[in-house]
Amino acid sequence: MKKVAIIFILLFVSACDKPNDKNIIVKNDNNVFVCPHSVNTYIESYYDEDNNLSAKKIYKAVYEDKTDIVDSSYFLRLEDKCINKTKFFNKDDYYGDYNLLAPLDQNKIFLFDMEGNVLSSWNTEFLPTNDVFIMPDGRFLGLFNNKQNTFDPMAGQGGTMQIIDGDGQVDWNFDYYSETYTTHHDIELLPNGNILALVWNSRPVEEVKDLDFTMSSDVDFTSGVWFEKIIEINPENDDIVWQWDSFDHLGLEKNKIDINGKGNGRKPGDIMHANGLTYDKNKDLIFMTVNGFSEVWVIDHSTDTAEAASSQGGYYNVGGDLLYRFGSDVFHSVHGPSLLDNGNLLVFSNGNRKDEHPMSTVYEIKLPDDFLSGQNIDIVWSYSNPDLYSAYISGAIRLPNGDTLIAEGDFGLWEINEDKDIVWQYAYHPLDPSQARFGGVWRPYRYTKNSQEIINLNL
DSSP: OHHHHHHHHHTTOOOOSSTTSOOOOOOSOSSOOOOOSOOOSOOOEEEOTTSOEEEOOBTTBOOOSOOOOOOTHHHHHHHHHTTTEEEESOTTTOOOSEEEEOOTTSSEEEEEETTSOEEEEEEOSSEEEEEEEEOTTSOEEEEEEOTTOOSOOOTTBOEEEEEEOTTSOEEEEEEOBOSSEEEEEEEEEOTTSOEEEEEEEEEOHHHHHTTTOOOOTTSOOTTOEEEEEEEEEETTTTEEEEEEEGGGGBSSSTTSBOOTTOOOTTSTTBSSOEEEEEEETTTTEEEEEEGGGTEEEEEEOSEEEEEEETTTTEEEEEEOOEEEEEOTTTOSSEEEEEEOTTSOEEEEEOOOTTSSSOOOEEEEEEOOSSTTTTOOOEEEEEEEOTTOOOSSSOEEEEOTTSOEEEEETTTEEEEEOTTOOEEEEEEOOOSOGGGGGGOOOOOOEEEOTTOHHHHHHTO
């Protein structure tokens, strides 16, 4: 029992503010208690061959020696003073009133104020799969990890989309999974009310090899080769009315997808691992972040042809070309595409976890006026910080006052003003060690009291 308690505490101890410093635990000091920047969710505690308690260096936290016995009050004070708390750096500069959070470790949706007080919460049938948000009509739209999903398990797996009303009742449910495909990571609400969703679609290795593509020899593709699809669902009748399949865009020429030698160590077969969508209603384009390539893909959403949709008994439209790809020379793992009013794109580059002190960076990208012109992207703004690092999930949005709201996946939320000063932070971490690795913040959402979404939510 004593060993379990020590492991429990280790899961919530982080690095000091300076990444180079060894973590020091202050014992029973009632006068001084400094909250660590991050209660790290990636610490792996274990017992070595001599039955000594050890911990691995993973991302932010560094343990060079065994941890001494910790006063039992430390964890209680950590929870009381640091967990799920906010910190204001400038109370005159922040924007809005409410934050939405659907953490990956709880079957709940939370709405909390700028002080960190939970105003309302809603139970969900399944764990959220990274993205839940409030639609303009005041209902929640989310992607959830259905426990009955038969697709090969992988982080970000979903299977079920739901629309949930303000009383927590499910108004719409759409299951899309089998042994060979599943929705995953992200969904996007279109102006016409339809919903875009990312899909993993596994194809037999033989089918891919027949196309003269050479797969990485050191990867086990027993679950097939996973390709990214995007489907568009009409929630009024559950018809799939449009789809785009990366498999149709393989090749070696420009703006084709070269998968030669590709393999993803996180899961055999997952060679692309897309994780985010955003839609440009003015140009009818989809932007998709593709983590396995550290790229953003720009996809034509317009209609080319219609093909039979056997599962629905009708027809769906096949999407257009892969118009543009960028980022592999800038990003190191990428998440959370967010289109700005000025036509630029925000993305979260996670950073290289192999660096001694890895950092994440938020980039604002000016896109070419014509994606077929051969123009390059232009980085017009970026933000990084020695304390800003998450190896997984994460994202950023631009607030109406010009501030940037960042979700650091394994920590919480940051608000940065136009001068790149930290305005506000919120630390979220799970209190259940069994869920700790997945207790993260996927997307940042901020609302005012007068937001259409909040008014229609009718708190």
